[in-house]
């Protein structure tokens with residue numbers, strides 16, 4: 194039997210030696226440590242925190258953030274990390290992404306030097322985990338209009354409001370809460386050791402079909418007092434936050450590609466081994482059509498995110514390009530997950546074979562960091578020059 198082709202357009206050759214070495218290191222951890230254990234966590238809906246904490250041994254925490262003990266990766270390497278995490282598991286990828294991308298990234302970009310010195314080193318060591326609390330029960334896509342308030346009282350800000358879908362919200366040591374002050378000014382307010390703060394409650398959301406091995410929280414803030422010095426110094430409008438979200442949106446595009454790669458590889462190997470009618474199912478034309486569609490989409494996605502990372506690296510990526518990449522890759526990843534599930538037949542319904550887990554995880558990837566529609570609208574506004582929303 195010939196060796197199945199898992200890298201159809203030789204994506205590997207576009208990478209530098211150090212990028213390839215980092216990718217291999219993350220892949221070894223994900224395949225050796227996470228893959229054998231993750232289904233158990235997923236089935237029980239248990240947070241795979243102990244598995245995720247193993248990532249602190251790799252030189253990847255903090256992504257592109259430089260200094261303060263963070264990894265200071267180039268944009269392709271940072272993307273490859275997300276790719277490798279999601280190629281094996283979406284929950285670990287989200288747990289890590291919220292901490293390393295959203296929380297560290299926000300403090301790195303919008304904190305003062307003193308704030309970065311104060312919070313980032315312990316976060317880079319993953320001794321203190323971060324969360325990012327933007328979404329609210331009544332404000333999802335319309336996140337610019339959060340209803341949570343931060344009222345200045347002497348040397349404190351007093352926070353009131355509700356947040357929903359907050360990854361790591363039940364375990365985080367540092368939560369960045371997005372709110373508006375009395376003058377309506379948007380800002381980020383850092384809660385340290387939140388579970389010890391009076392008026393703070395975080396409850397894990399249950400009944401979730403995707404990313405079951407990471408918890409998202411519903412958070413209530415009732416007259417929660419935090420020091421005034423915990424307001425992020427370099428954020429005075431929602432526009433400031435969009436710079437952070439631009440980076441993390443690129444990360445989710447890479448996530449989608451990794452997930453599609455995982456699905457393609459699972460389906461390809463399965464199809465080459467599974468026999469029906471006396472032959473491997475990979476020899477049937479209808480199965481080959483599905484595999485070729487997956488291979489073609491994967492190659493297109495890999496080239497797209499690689500190019501996006503290079504645009505980010507030289508500082509010229511636009512918000513339309515970031516949205517287009519996230520939207521395109523999420524749609525193709527969703528298709529890849531559906532095809533993989535299908536090629537595995539009944540086994541595609543069982544988590545033992547991993548395709549079923551990726552099949553549900555992709556639904557979250559499709560929805561967060563801007564839903565499919567929101568990213569279409571942002572890309573549409575850029576390519577036409579005409580805004581179709583807000």
Ligand SMILES: Cc1cc2nc3c(=O)[nH]c(=O)nc-3n(C[C@H](O)[C@H](O)[C@H](O)COP(=O)(O)OP(=O)(O)OC[C@H]3O[C@@H](n4cnc5c(N)ncnc54)[C@H](O)[C@@H]3O)c2cc1C
Nearest residue numbers: 325326327328333334358359360557561562564566567582
């Ligand atoms: C697993 C998971 C993890 C998450 N983690 C976090 C986190 O850590 N921190 C955080 O702050 N948030 C997090 N989120 C929240 C996520 O960002 C939101 O779910 C997302 O922004 C969409 O908001 P919504 O779910 O309220 O949907 P809604 O905004 O209510 O949208 C519902 C539907 O309406 C469509 N829609 C909305 N507006 C328009 C429009 N103008 N035109 C056309 N269609 C439109 C949407 O595309 C969608 O299909 C997470 C979500 C999930 C599922």
